[in-house]
Amino acid sequence: MGIQMDELDVLVGGGGYVGLSLAVALKQADPGLRVAVVDMRPREALSKDPRASAVAAAASRMLDRLGVWSKIAPHAQPMMEMIVTDSRLRDAVRPVFLTFDGEVEPGEPFAHMVPNGHMVAVLADRAEELGVELITPDAVSGFASGPSDVEIRLASGAVRKAKLLVAADGVRSKLRDLAGIGTVRWEYDQSGIVTTVAHERPHEGRAEEHFLPSGPFAILPLTGNRSSLVWTERRNDAERLVKGDDFTFELELERRFGHHLGKLSLDGPRYAFPLGLTLARAFVQPRLALAGDAAHGIHPIAGQGLNLGFKDVAALAEVLVEARRLGEDIGALDVLERYERWRRFDTFRMGVVTDVLNRLFSNDMDVVRAVRDVGLGLVDRMPSLKRFFIRQAAGLEGPSPRLLTGEAI
Amino acid sequence: MSAAETVAGGSGTTVDDAEVARFSAMAAEWWNPAGKFRPLHKFNPVRLAYIKRQVSAHFGRDEKAPDAFAGLRLLDIGCGGGLLSEPMARLGAHVTGADASSTNIEVAKIHAASSDLAIDYRATTAEALAAAGEQFDVVLNMEVVEHVADVPLYLEACAQLVKPGGLMFVATINRTLKAYALAIVGAEVVLRWLPRGTHTYEKLVRPQELLEPLTAAGLREMERCGVSFDPLRDRWQETSDTDVNYMMLFSRPT
Numbered sequence: 001m002g003i004q005m006d007e008l009d010v011l012v013g014g015g016g017y018v019g020l021s022l023a024v025a026l027k028q029a030d031p032g033l034r035v036a037v038v039d040m041r042p043r044e045a046l047s048k049d050p051r052a053s054a055v056a057a058a059a060s061r062m063l064d065r066l067g068v069w070s071k072i073a074p075h076a077q078p079m080m081e082m083i084v085t086d087s088r089l090r091d092a093v094r095p096v097f098l099t100f101d102g103e104v105e106p107g108e109p110f111a112h113m114v115p116n117g118h119m120v121a122v123l124a125d126r127a128e129e130l131g132v133e134l135i136t137p138d139a140v141s142g143f144a145s146g147p148s149d150v151e152i153r154l155a156s157g158a159v160r161k162a163k164l165l166v167a168a169d170g171v172r173s174k175l176r177d178l179a180g181i182g183t184v185r186w187e188y189d190q191s192g193i194v195t196t197v198a199h200e201r202p203h204e205g206r207a208e209e210h211f212l213p214s215g216p217f218a219i220l221p222l223t224g225n226r227s228s229l230v231w232t233e234r235r236n237d238a239e240r241l242v243k244g245d246d247f248t249f250e251l252e253l254e255r256r257f258g259h260h261l262g263k264l265s266l267d268g269p270r271y272a273f274p275l276g277l278t279l280a281r282a283f284v285q286p287r288l289a290l291a292g293d294a295a296h297g298i299h300p301i302a303g304q305g306l307n308l309g310f311k312d313v314a315a316l317a318e319v320l321v322e323a324r325r326l327g328e329d330i331g332a333l334d335v336l337e338r339y340e341r342w343r344r345f346d347t348f349r350m351g352v353v354t355d356v357l358n359r360l361f362s363n364d365m366d367v368v369r370a371v372r373d374v375g376l377g378l379v380d381r382m383p384s385l386k387r388f389f390i391r392q393a394a395g396l397e398g399p400s401p402r403l404l405t406g407e408a409i
Numbered sequence: 410m411s412a413a414e415t416v417a418g419g420s421g422t423t424v425d426d427a428e429v430a431r432f433s434a435m436a437a438e439w440w441n442p443a444g445k446f447r448p449l450h451k452f453n454p455v456r457l458a459y460i461k462r463q464v465s466a467h468f469g470r471d472e473k474a475p476d477a478f479a480g481l482r483l484l485d486i487g488c489g490g491g492l493l494s495e496p497m498a499r500l501g502a503h504v505t506g507a508d509a510s511s512t513n514i515e516v517a518k519i520h521a522a523s524s525d526l527a528i529d530y531r532a533t534t535a536e537a538l539a540a541a542g543e544q545f546d547v548v549l550n551m552e553v554v555e556h557v558a559d560v561p562l563y564l565e566a567c568a569q570l571v572k573p574g575g576l577m578f579v580a581t582i583n584r585t586l587k588a589y590a591l592a593i594v595g596a597e598v599v600l601r602w603l604p605r606g607t608h609t610y611e612k613l614v615r616p617q618e619l620l621e622p623l624t625a626a627g628l629r630e631m632e633r634c635g636v637s638f639d640p641l642r643d644r645w646q647e648t649s650d651t652d653v654n655y656m657m658l659f660s661r662p663t
Contacts, residue, residue: 032475147437148524324475326457327496329524334442334450341643
């Protein structure tokens with residue numbers, strides 16, 4: 001006879017910021033819920049992600065409500081201002097078409113740049129403090145949904161039962177594949193190069209997005225005299241740049257970055273990842289819900305991937321906690337469909353918008369350039385429209401789950 | 410719901426495997442939110458929210474607590490497959506589910522067992538429970554009165570089941586032209602949410618026809634509200650319009 005493992009309410013597959021923040025949100029709102037997170041990496045490796053993310057104001061309000069923002073804030077760089085230019089590489093001066101003052105409320109910037117690894121480490125600590133079971137290193141190898149629970153087999157051989165399984169295991173979600181949920185995918189012939197650079201002069205909290213012919217080139221301020229880069233190139237060029245020598249990489253970097261922040265030096269490893277748009281055909285099925293990139297991997301042009309993931313977390317946590325308050329079965333399809341209805345339209349809209357933005361701006365045709373420059377110029381002259389865009393970027397438009405407005409569930 | 414029913418074994422009789430399989434299939438049907446009972450599943454959240462709020466307020470419980478009904482003795486009359494009984498049990502109530510159909514009771518028992526919920530399901534009637542002198546803190550009388558033969562007699566028995574200081578919820582459909590248009594022509598003929606003949610116009614019940622026998626039996630009306638479908642949000646919600654679906658709340662003074 002094996003040991004009878006405790007039955008769980010929710011088992012989350014994936015210990016990234018989506019999975020962990022969902023576990024924290026559930027456990028904090030409803031301490032009676034039995035929640036576990038499983039991840040294939042060892043506990044201490046969860047925080048090894050060297051990338052940084054733009055965390056919108058709505059998401060940082062949620063992180064504050066979850067009791068972790070005070071520990072993230074010392075490492076977070078507020079974005080005080082954002083400029084957008086439309087340029088060719090050879091342009092000596094890049095005319096600024098659009099500037100945004102980055103406050104949504106007095107003293108509250110529209111976004112912060114946050115190191116992923118640190119954010120995940122803080123969330124993992126908070127999850128454990130609240131009594132979330134972290135199962136690492138282990139992975140879901142299969143599952144079978146029944147009328148009242150789902151039986152989950154782990155790679156270690158353990159078998160767990162839960163009312164609900166949540167797939168938060170990223171854009172190439174294994175749980176989504178195991179569930180037989182297909183995806184709609186658009187591939188771009190583009191890769192995103194991500195790295196960190198140090199520079200001589202302070203960035204003053206200014207984010208820059210340069211629409212270059214090969215795609216957007218974003219400079220996002222980190223703490224100290226450092227910036228995070230999201231640099232879009234045609235796929236082959238990106239591969240060549242990342243795998244090539246430092247000298248060539250730095251040379252190409254400087255051509256794009258410019259000299260306004262003084263001398264540049266690389267301050268971290270560099271990665272290239274293929275860009276595409278992946279939407280799951282369904283976000284839920286009985287006893288399974290997809291969240292974050294497992295449901296939708298979007299183009300990073302508007303920096304909204306992480307924030308969509310946090311919106312999923314806030315909506316799913318609210319739906320589940322409210323269902324429990326009514327005595328409903330949290331894994332039942334009619335409960336999960338409330339989450340799907342809430343998130344699908346928003347996700348689809350964001351996917352289409354980022355796709356259109358990318359096609360519009362990764363383009364060097366004079367007509368297209370003229371049209372988009374007139375458009376950007378118009379936006380720049382209309383304060384109410386700018387305010388709308390900044391609130392969109394901050395995740396503060398549209399019907400929000402309570403956590404995203406800083407309220408308790 | 411079917412007319413011809415055999416009472417499945419009273420106590421410790423041999424179990425017929427084919428019967429169990431049939432009941433299991435029916436349980437799966439009852440509990441499939443996309444299946445035959447979809448309208449009931451759709452209707453559940455609004456009535457659950459109403460019950461949760463009113464019971465919590467009346468008995469001084471925390472409305473947000475997932476175990477707010479701990480220790481309350483609750484009767485679900487006409488429990489069917491247990492769509493209301495199970496949430497009530499999850500909230501901590503000691504639930505008795507009563508249904509005149511022994512098939513429904515077998516179906517409900519199978520599902521509760523698979524959900525690990527202890528619910529006292531009985532193939533019995535309100536009249537029989539009243540005659541046995543049973544009483545409850547909360548009596549749920551949801552979507553039943555429009556199906557019974559003698560409404561005043563039935564309500565008199567139901568009233569006896571409420572403890573002093575206890576509550577009774579009654580949900581039904583009003584007998585108005587609007588109800589005929591929406592609940593019968595709309596839901597059965599046009600939208601086909603419900604099988605034809607689920608409701609008969611003559612058997613629908615006006616609020617006054619609940620109020621009179623229940624008041625005579627010693628209960629007091631506390632509140633009433635309407636329930637209507639919002640097609641844009643695809644869900645039922647509370648309204649002030651009691652012309653079609655409505656719920657009434659009664660208490661027995663201590």
